[in-house]
Amino acid sequence: AILSAHAHPPYNEPNYPVPVHVTFVDWIPGLYSLGILVVNLVNKDRVRGEDGFGDSRAVWRAHLILFIDFALMAGGLAGSVALLVLKYVIPGHPEYQYYGYTNVAENMSLMLFVVVLWITHSESG
Numbered sequence: 001a002i003l004s005a006h007a008h009p010p011y012n013e014p015n016y017p018v019p020v021h022v023t024f025v026d027w028i029p030g031l032y033s034l035g036i037l038v039v040n041l042v043n044k045d046r047v048r049g050e051d052g053f054g055d056s057r058a059v060w061r062a063h064l065i066l067f068i069d070f071a072l073m074a075g076g077l078a079g080s081v082a083l084l085v086l087k088y089v090i091p092g093h094p095e096y097q098y099y100g101y102t103n104v105a106e107n108m109s110l111m112l113f114v115v116v117l118w119i120t121h122s123e124s125g
Helices: 024-041 044-048 056-089 092-125
Strands: none
Touching: 024 056, 024 092, 044 056, 056 092
16 A cells, blocks of 8 residues: 555656556455464364364364355455456556555465464464
């Protein structure tokens, strides 16, 4: 958003308005990727059914919550790729495609972080 505020028109056309700005639509895929909070709230022993969390309904709910969380994060990644294509690639704004690429990179990084955190946290406990 800060880079968008400092965006300038093309150098060869100084009176041409800036065609693309970062808006709330660009932030929506990142909000879907905030599932990292939910992944950290689910107890790993509850997912495994160990340490007194053997209730099958509790294990089923933990699996359901994790599935919904990872599905939302995948939707955020798909949304950022769709935003890149629909807002920056198809209209032909190559000098502003950086905004779309950073959005995709943000979502990929968050998903990778969640997977690494989940694996290391599961192995340590």
